[in-house]
Structures are given as structure tokens and as C-alpha cells.
Amino acid sequence: MILISAEVGPFRSINSAQNVEIDPDVTVLVGMNEAGKTVFLKALHKSQDALGKEKFNPTDDYPRKDYTAYMKRHAAKPEAATTLRYRLNQDEIDQINNEFKTSISEGFEFSIIHRYNNGKTIGIHVDEKPVINVLAGNAGLSSDATKAIKSCNTLREVVAQLNEIDLNETDTNFLAELEARTTETDWGSVIQYEIWEFLSEKVPKFLYFSDYDLLPGKLNLKDLAQRVANVKADPSNADRHIQPKHQAVLALLRMADVDMDDFSGTTGYEELKAKVEAVSISLTDQVLEFWKQNEDLEVEVDIRSDTNDEAPFNDGPNLYLRIKNRRHRGVTTPFDQRSRGFIWFFSFLVWFDSVQQQLDPSGAPKHNQLVLLLDEPGLALHALAQADFLRYIDDLAKDHQAIYTTHSPFMVNSNRLHQVRVVEDKSPGGTIVSDNLSGSDARTIFPLQAALGWSVAQNLFIASKNLLVEGPSELAYLLTASALLEACGEESLSSDVTIVPVGGLSNVATFVSLLGANGLEVSVLHDFSGKPEQKLDGLIQQKLLAKKSVFNVSQFRDASKFGQNTVPSDIEDLLPIGIYLEYFNKTYMKELKGAPILESELPESDRIVHRIERALQAREIKVRPSGGFNHYAVAAAFSTAPPETLDEATRLRFGALFKSINDVFAS
Known part of the structure; x- marks a missing residue:
């Protein structure tokens, strides 16, 4: 069983409820001092601490500005401090289905609301009909009893129906056993109560450490x-x-x-x-x-x-x-x-x-009985020692989910930005927790930028195989697509290839010289403007780059022409238009004022980014003062919350790209 989401608030500096997706392994809360990172951890800890000592106290925990108004309704209607959602693993599902004769499916979820009076509300839904069908097959039941049972949808209905008909001895014994089960709880669904009793001891508890x-x-x-x-x-x-x-x-x-x-x-x-x-x-x-x-x-x-x-x-x-x-x-x-x-x-x-x-x-x-809440771990460690500590957290996460806070760039895995949640203190809303990196204050996401920069700097002289790309957008799309293809069992980018954003084609020559001087292998992937790139041709002529090691995006856009230059293309053009529009609209929801750009209103052009920019001009919308839009903001949204899978055509395009790059480095 794992925690999959936590809705926290109102609680201390969190004035309005913040629903945060929790990673199955490690979740990283990044934010400035006093942003509310510790507040979030404390709310989880008080929900169900490992030793059962922590309790919610409105005086200490309810947002002070609303405290007086809240206390007038606290006794009659205590508010929720946290709502925690859990997902069962397959072994637990199989055990429940075998023991209770249910038919709950893969990925079954339930929730627990923890209130300020320290009471709980359990949100769990289980269909009782499969259980009733099994009960109806009990040997020795009369045909009238069997018919009555099959007509019901809940166990309480079964009890009511059987009390209305004549019963034989087997029927009577069956009814007595069922009545004993129904009188144990005042829940409407007896099965839901029984499953909760089974799960209640297995719910992971929280261990806070600072x-x-x-x-x-x-x-x-x-x-x-x-x-x-x-x-x-x-x-x-x-x-x-x-x-x-x-x-x-x-x-x-x-x-x-x-x-x-x-x-x-x-x-x-x-x-x-x-x-x-x-x-x-x-x-x-x-x-x-x-x-x-x-x-x-x-x-x-x-x-x-x-x-x-x-x-x-x-x-x-x-x-x-x-x-x-x-x-x-x-x-x-x-x-x-x-x-x-x-x-x-x-x-x-x-x-x-x-x-x-x-x-x-x-x-x-x-295993998995604890969710570890680590407040600023490794703060006193040397930068390289923090890398050791990340290995330690990963080791803990094999058995226990971990949630930790940090503002150190060395405590963030730059290749796992999907695990990051940014925490900001905004006026007048208070603490905001989000996975939207693109919409965050520059000071808040500085550790993430620094982590990415450190990764690039480190890899410049350590990785033996380097794929140079123009910017961080390519890095985000390639890493995410590679992970999705690997999950499908298809060819992904080789794990020993390091993607290095160089800040545009003008910087390629410098990077090629630096990397080549260290005896490292280099390949280049760039956007295609529709004509040869003179800088790259010059590097090939100087034998600083092998021609076979230079690729452009257009060569992987058309499945019938893989390997050939086609139409002007950016990395974004390897994605379906609908998918890219979805992430664009999500990223710029505020600027679009709730009116997303539709594919039908995009003007004709080869490049999706140009089509969107022209659509914005047609609407007279400026999402940034200089015009156009931030391509990396959309890429960050895509990499932070990627789709569960890619369609076959998209997988084919990225698969061909990864195979070509892998083959170059393997030769």
C-alpha cells in the first residue's frame, strides 16, 4: 500500500487546501525558508504518526486569521485538516478478494479524512454484489432463500429479504451468521467496513525527523x-x-x-x-x-x-x-x-x-508501514556528501516512501524532476504546494536550475558519450520520452548517453572542442530550419564531428522518410499536436483566461510552436512581453506530469531517433 496524494489544509500557513501528488518512492519539497515546507510535513505527521502521540489542536494548527470564526463551528462541524489517498498493491488486492469474496480491481484506492477533532472519515467503495453472488451459492440453502439473496445488492438487503420469507434450518443458520456481521457496524456497507478493518492496521504511518x-x-x-x-x-x-x-x-x-x-x-x-x-x-x-x-x-x-x-x-x-x-x-x-x-x-x-x-x-x-518525513536532511553535509545521502534516501525508499524538504541544489536528482513539488508562500493565499515548475517564482526554483546546471557541468568531463542538444526543452522531452518507451519495453536512449543542453547551435563548436579534447564521444541533435547548418558543416569539414553523428529532428518526423531531411521541425513536432496543445493550454491557463487554443484555430505551418505563436497573435494575447511563449515552460510541464503512455506513431518516431543515436555510439 502506498500514499498517492495528500490534501493538506487549512493548516497553519496553508490557508486553502493543497492537493499534492505523492511519488511512489521519493517526493521532494523545494522552497525558500519559511515557505511552509515543514508545515506540510507536520500536517502529515499529525494525521497518523508512527507512535500515536500526535494530535491536531485547532489552537496550534488552524490558520490564525480564521481561528475565531472556525471555533464557533468546530464542535458541531470539525473541518478536515488532511485528506490522504492510498493505493493497494496487487498482493493486498488478491488477499482481500480471496478473503472477502470481492472483485476489486487493480489499482484500488481509498481515502482517509483526518479532522480537527481527531476523528476520521473513511472513503472506500466496494461493490457487494460479487460477495452476494458467492453467498447465494452456499450449499444447503433453499431455493427461496437463494432467489431472495440474488435479488439483493447489499448484505443488509439480504438480511431484510430473508426475514420476510420462510426459512429452513440451513437458511436460519446462514441468516444468524449474516446478522451477526451486520450488527458489528453501523456502516451502510458491511463489506466496506470489514475491508476497512482489514486495511486499518496496514495503513502506512508517518515518521517525522529533523x-x-x-x-x-x-x-x-x-x-x-x-x-x-x-x-x-x-x-x-x-x-x-x-x-x-x-x-x-x-x-x-x-x-x-x-x-x-x-x-x-x-x-x-x-x-x-x-x-x-x-x-x-x-x-x-x-x-x-x-x-x-x-x-x-x-x-x-x-x-x-x-x-x-x-x-x-x-x-x-x-x-x-x-x-x-x-x-x-x-x-x-x-x-x-x-x-x-x-x-x-x-x-x-x-x-x-x-x-x-x-x-x-x-x-x-x-515493509511499507512507514512514510518517512525528513525535514531538511543533509543540510550540514558537504555538496558531494549530499549525493551520498541521496543514495541513502533511495535505499530507504525501497521499503518506505520518503518525503523530504530541501533548498539545496545538491539534494535534488536532476533526472527526477517529476518527484519535485515546489512550495511557496504567496499573498494572500498563504502556502501553495504545486508540481508546476514553470509557474513558480525564480527564487523558489533556483535549486532546481542549479541542480540541472551542476549536472551539466559535472557530466561535461565525466560522461564518455554525450548527445548535444540546443536547450533544456530537448533535454526534458528526450528524457521523458525515453522513460516512457523503456516502460513499454521498446528501445530507449542508452543509459550511458548523457544529454547536454548547450544553449543554441552557436555554442556547439565550443562544446565539441571541450568534449573532444577530453577524448569523449559526441553526437548532435538539432532543430531543422529547412536548410543546411553552416556551423555544423564546418565542424564536419574540420573533422571535429563525424557526419554520421549529426542528426536533425526532421529526419524522424515522417515514418516513411526516417533518416532524410524533410520539413522544418523542432523537437515539439515529434509529439502529437493534441498532446502538445494540452500541455500548452495547461501551462498558460491563466493567460488564456479559460479559453484554450484549439487545433482547429491553428494556422497552417510546419512547426507547432510557430502555429501557436501565430494563434496567440490572432487572439491578441501576450503570454510574455517579448512575444511568443516560453517553450521550456511547456517542456517542464510535460516532463513533470507526463502522459501514462505515447501513441504508436509517436513511439515509432522517438524509437527511431533513439536507435540512430544508440547505433552511432555503439559503432
């Missing part, structure tokens, strides 16, 4: 024990007694199977230290699987008293955590004073493993 949850360098255990006792006596004020650092140490002790009573003097020092050290060593080994910046680090644990320290550390035993650096002859420093990135890794693993252990003390793995 810099506030880091382990401290030392903590007084007597003080910690007193705080735990205070929480038991005054649970309503638990947050006042137990701070995040206390929670982190409790998590470490819990993993080590150490109870607070063990510090009363009945358990020996060596035994306590051995338990905690064993866990620390195991966690350090896990961290170093992904921590490649310094693999000579390890965590040391000590438990001792120090009457000369300041209060409260001078009273009773203290837990000390230190980092040893074997690279510097075993020098140790307090845990909270060195290598913030390492501390984050270690602290997260402590908290993550502790929560899993609390959910299932037996230690048996429960």
Missing part, C-alpha cells in the same frame, strides 16, 4: 529518569518534561534493551556499557555504508558519574557519546561538537530503528 531530534553529547540519566516519571504522572504536559534530545537518548537506550531502572544500581557498569556500545557499533556500521566522507569515524559510549561537573551532571550517572577519529590516532570529541552530517545520520538511524522496534518488538520487518 535536526531537533539529534542525540546530545551527554545527558544525565537520573534527570532523564525523573522526567520519564513526570510524564507518567502528568501525560498531558509530556512535551514540557521530555525534549527531543531526551527522546533521542531514550530511543538509544530502548534499542540497547536498557531500562531506566537499570541505573538504580542493580545492574553493573560493564553490562550497561556493553549493551549500549553494541548498539552504537552496529549503527556506526550502518552509517558508514553510505557515509563516504570519512570512514575512520566511530561512536564511543560511556556511562559514568562526575561529581565535579555542573548540575545536573554532578548527580548520578551520565551517558556520554563521543566521536573517535582513527585517522587522527584515535582522538575523540564530544558527539555534538563534530561532523554534523555524521551526527544526523547516526541520530536518524537510532530514532528510525527505535520506532520500528516499538511498532513490532519481535523485530520482524514490516
Whole structure:
């Protein structure tokens, strides 16, 4: 089961509900400071936190400007804080169909509305007719009972119908069992209730983690024990007694199977230290699987008293955590004073493993039971270390969906922009969460632009096979089309070919010289104006480029003339006109004022972008001051939310293009 969408709001800075599509693996929330990224994560966390401690509180959580008005209706009509939608996997669907005799289909979805009074509304629809058909086939039922059952659409109707006719002994027993099922719930659909009871324990819970949850360098255990006792006596004020650092140490002790009573003097020092050290060593080994910046680090644990320290550390035993650096002859420093990135890794693993252990003390793995909410992870890491951390998140996402916030370009996979959601604080609407990259503030999407730029710069001297294209639009269309063809089992662009946008044909010579000087293979794909490109011909004559390595889009537009120059063409002309218009109209919905451009009003021309520009002129619409429109904005919309598949003709065109490029690099 996975979370597929989350509608959040009104909640704190989110004044109006924001419906956000959640990626099956990793979702990245990108935005400026104070935009509302943490607010979104907190709303999810309060919906169903892993340990069942978080609750919605209108005083803290409802948008303050509307709080007074809302509280007048809160008791009678509590609003929704979040609406979460989930999709079942095929194994879960098969299990439900086998157990409940239903016929739910692939991709079955249901929703949970979490309200400000901490109540839930379940949105689930299951047809009871297949269940009734199975019941009607029970052996021993009379013909009258069978006929009555078949005439019904719900189990409650079956009960009502059977109570109206004469029944034999088998019929009576059957009715008694069915009445017992119907009296267990006041839901209209008994089957929907029973399936929800089955699913309720499987719904993924949320685990939130931030810099506030880091382990401290030392903590007084007597003080910690007193705080735990205070929480038991005054649970309503638990947050006042137990701070995040206390929670982190409790998590470490819990993993080590150490109870607070063990510090009363009945358990020996060596035994306590051995338990905690064993866990620390195991966690350090896990961290170093992904921590490649310094693999000579390890965590040391000590438990001792120090009457000369300041209060409260001078009273009773203290837990000390230190980092040893074997690279510097075993020098140790307090845990909270060195290598913030390492501390984050270690602290997260402590908290993550502790929560899993609390959910299932037996230690048996429960895949996909958690959705990980990581607030600004890797913030203290070096840029290259953040790349290591992305691998770690991908590893977590094999079993648990992950949603994380960032404003670092190095925490964004430039080849997975479809996972990005931009978060902005706009007046007067408050926090807005969207997957529309093209309509976002330049400051908000700067990390994405920087990530793309870093990818290009990095690949210039690392990738051995480079396909030069004119701009980022080509990059977006080619990557997206390649992924769609690969999903269909058809030929896609080889994974070892790097697409490099060069900013126009005028820059090709420079890039060819740079790449060629490094002994790298180069191919070029460019738009076709209808006549030979002199710059490219010059490169071929100088033997900086092989003629067979230069392609233009027109050569793949007409299936009957693949490989031949045809009519003037841009990369957009490889897509169906209707598909391109759909994304154009979606991108410029506001400027078009709800009146999309139709294919029937496009003037005749070879290039779709020129046809649209002329249609805009005919309507006297300017979507930007300089005229025309931003081609990349449409490309970004296409790559962010691509169609599920491409039609056969389009797949044929892109397939021929990818095969030609792959063949050049393979020869």
C-alpha cells in the first residue's frame, strides 16, 4: 500500500487546501525558508504518526486569521485538516478478494479524512454484489432463500429479504451468521467496513525527523529518569518534561534493551556499557555504508558519574557519546561538537530503528508501514556528501516512501524532476504546494536550475558519450520520452548517453572542442530550419564531428522518410499536436483566461510552436512581453506530469531517433 496524494489544509500557513501528488518512492519539497515546507510535513505527521502521540489542536494548527470564526463551528462541524489517498498493491488486492469474496480491481484506492477533532472519515467503495453472488451459492440453502439473496445488492438487503420469507434450518443458520456481521457496524456497507478493518492496521504511518531530534553529547540519566516519571504522572504536559534530545537518548537506550531502572544500581557498569556500545557499533556500521566522507569515524559510549561537573551532571550517572577519529590516532570529541552530517545520520538511524522496534518488538520487518518525513536532511553535509545521502534516501525508499524538504541544489536528482513539488508562500493565499515548475517564482526554483546546471557541468568531463542538444526543452522531452518507451519495453536512449543542453547551435563548436579534447564521444541533435547548418558543416569539414553523428529532428518526423531531411521541425513536432496543445493550454491557463487554443484555430505551418505563436497573435494575447511563449515552460510541464503512455506513431518516431543515436555510439 502506498500514499498517492495528500490534501493538506487549512493548516497553519496553508490557508486553502493543497492537493499534492505523492511519488511512489521519493517526493521532494523545494522552497525558500519559511515557505511552509515543514508545515506540510507536520500536517502529515499529525494525521497518523508512527507512535500515536500526535494530535491536531485547532489552537496550534488552524490558520490564525480564521481561528475565531472556525471555533464557533468546530464542535458541531470539525473541518478536515488532511485528506490522504492510498493505493493497494496487487498482493493486498488478491488477499482481500480471496478473503472477502470481492472483485476489486487493480489499482484500488481509498481515502482517509483526518479532522480537527481527531476523528476520521473513511472513503472506500466496494461493490457487494460479487460477495452476494458467492453467498447465494452456499450449499444447503433453499431455493427461496437463494432467489431472495440474488435479488439483493447489499448484505443488509439480504438480511431484510430473508426475514420476510420462510426459512429452513440451513437458511436460519446462514441468516444468524449474516446478522451477526451486520450488527458489528453501523456502516451502510458491511463489506466496506470489514475491508476497512482489514486495511486499518496496514495503513502506512508517518515518521517525522529533523535536526531537533539529534542525540546530545551527554545527558544525565537520573534527570532523564525523573522526567520519564513526570510524564507518567502528568501525560498531558509530556512535551514540557521530555525534549527531543531526551527522546533521542531514550530511543538509544530502548534499542540497547536498557531500562531506566537499570541505573538504580542493580545492574553493573560493564553490562550497561556493553549493551549500549553494541548498539552504537552496529549503527556506526550502518552509517558508514553510505557515509563516504570519512570512514575512520566511530561512536564511543560511556556511562559514568562526575561529581565535579555542573548540575545536573554532578548527580548520578551520565551517558556520554563521543566521536573517535582513527585517522587522527584515535582522538575523540564530544558527539555534538563534530561532523554534523555524521551526527544526523547516526541520530536518524537510532530514532528510525527505535520506532520500528516499538511498532513490532519481535523485530520482524514490516515493509511499507512507514512514510518517512525528513525535514531538511543533509543540510550540514558537504555538496558531494549530499549525493551520498541521496543514495541513502533511495535505499530507504525501497521499503518506505520518503518525503523530504530541501533548498539545496545538491539534494535534488536532476533526472527526477517529476518527484519535485515546489512550495511557496504567496499573498494572500498563504502556502501553495504545486508540481508546476514553470509557474513558480525564480527564487523558489533556483535549486532546481542549479541542480540541472551542476549536472551539466559535472557530466561535461565525466560522461564518455554525450548527445548535444540546443536547450533544456530537448533535454526534458528526450528524457521523458525515453522513460516512457523503456516502460513499454521498446528501445530507449542508452543509459550511458548523457544529454547536454548547450544553449543554441552557436555554442556547439565550443562544446565539441571541450568534449573532444577530453577524448569523449559526441553526437548532435538539432532543430531543422529547412536548410543546411553552416556551423555544423564546418565542424564536419574540420573533422571535429563525424557526419554520421549529426542528426536533425526532421529526419524522424515522417515514418516513411526516417533518416532524410524533410520539413522544418523542432523537437515539439515529434509529439502529437493534441498532446502538445494540452500541455500548452495547461501551462498558460491563466493567460488564456479559460479559453484554450484549439487545433482547429491553428494556422497552417510546419512547426507547432510557430502555429501557436501565430494563434496567440490572432487572439491578441501576450503570454510574455517579448512575444511568443516560453517553450521550456511547456517542456517542464510535460516532463513533470507526463502522459501514462505515447501513441504508436509517436513511439515509432522517438524509437527511431533513439536507435540512430544508440547505433552511432555503439559503432
